[in-house]
Amino acid sequence: MKIKILRQTLPNTEPYWEGFDVDVNKDMTIAGVLDHINYNDDIIDDTGKKTSRIRWECSCLQGMCGSCAMVINGIPALACETMIRDLKGKEITIRPLQKFPVIYDLVVDRSIIYENLKKINMFIGEYIPVENKKPKKREKELEHQYEVAKCLKCGLCLEVCPNYVNGNNFFGALFANDCYLVSSRNQSKLTEIIQGYEEHFGKTCSKAFSCMDVCPMHIPTLASMAKMNRYY
Numbered sequence: 340m341k342i343k344i345l346r347q348t349l350p351n352t353e354p355y356w357e358g359f360d361v362d363v364n365k366d367m368t369i370a371g372v373l374d375h376i377n378y379n380d381d382i383i384d385d386t387g388k389k390t391s392r393i394r395w396e397c398s399c400l401q402g403m404c405g406s407c408a409m410v411i412n413g414i415p416a417l418a419c420e421t422m423i424r425d426l427k428g429k430e431i432t433i434r435p436l437q438k439f440p441v442i443y444d445l446v447v448d449r450s451i452i453y454e455n456l457k458k459i460n461m462f463i464g465e466y467i468p469v470e471n472k473k474p475k476k477r478e479k480e481l482e483h484q485y486e487v488a489k490c491l492k493c494g495l496c497l498e499v500c501p502n503y504v505n506g507n508n509f510f511g512a513l514f515a516n517d518c519y520l521v522s523s524r525n526q527s528k529l530t531e532i533i534q535g536y537e538e539h540f541g542k543t544c545s546k547a548f549s550c551m552d553v554c555p556m557h558i559p560t561l562a563s564m565a566k567m568n569r570y571y
């Protein structure tokens with residue numbers, strides 16, 4: 340199969356496409372394909388030229404860390420969760436996320452995600468739950484908190500969001516979910532979090548909801564937004 344990868348040597352150099360002919364099977368993931376290309380002592384491209392190893396990030400290889408987020412056939416996804424059998428066509432294109440600065444090849448700098456969270460002290464701190472809730476309602480609340488806490492900070496929701504631009508005032512879906520999680524676990528932070536939510540999410544979100552389509556953890560962002568909007 341032809342695999343085309345958008346490569347970049349350094350943060351300030353021009354990206355370029357490089358093709359590889361790879362012997363794949365339908366049960367491989369894109370992470371497996373990248374490993375397969377990198378496995379040999381000599382890495383040969385589809386013109387027969389010797390080239391360098393593809394640089395990309397991974398850690399868990401089981402959809403738990405978010406580090407392998409990239410754009411596969413035009414769709415932002417996790418490389419370790421994307422199976423060859425689910426892709427259409429005879430060619431696969433792989434490029435780095437576009438909403439973050441590229442460091443090299445498929446590796447991007449996503450530190451802005453954490454910098455944005457630090458700006459409004461997005462940490463739970465002390466656990467101060469909501470009082471006087473009916474047991475059934477409370478159980479539902481805990482379920483939602485659990486779902487939201489699965490966020491990998493992979494950045495896929497920011498990649499597809501039409502409103503997210505790296506470095507601007509809008510922090511995207513993962514931020515809205517964290518606003519809900521932190522304020523529902525520690526009620527003493529509610530006022531501060533609501534202000535941050537309004538400033539960095541509520542004012543700008545145009546409800547495209549593409550964030551929910553690509554989220555590998557299927558986080559119910561709409562439900563988090565509904566809860567935050569009710570507080571707000």
Ligand code: SF4
Nearest residue numbers: 490491493494496554
């Ligand atoms: S909300 Fe989903 S897509 Fe966005 S960072 Fe978290 S896990 Fe990734």
Ligand code: FES
Nearest residue numbers: 400404405407419
């Ligand atoms: S390597 Fe951890 S999510 Fe893909």
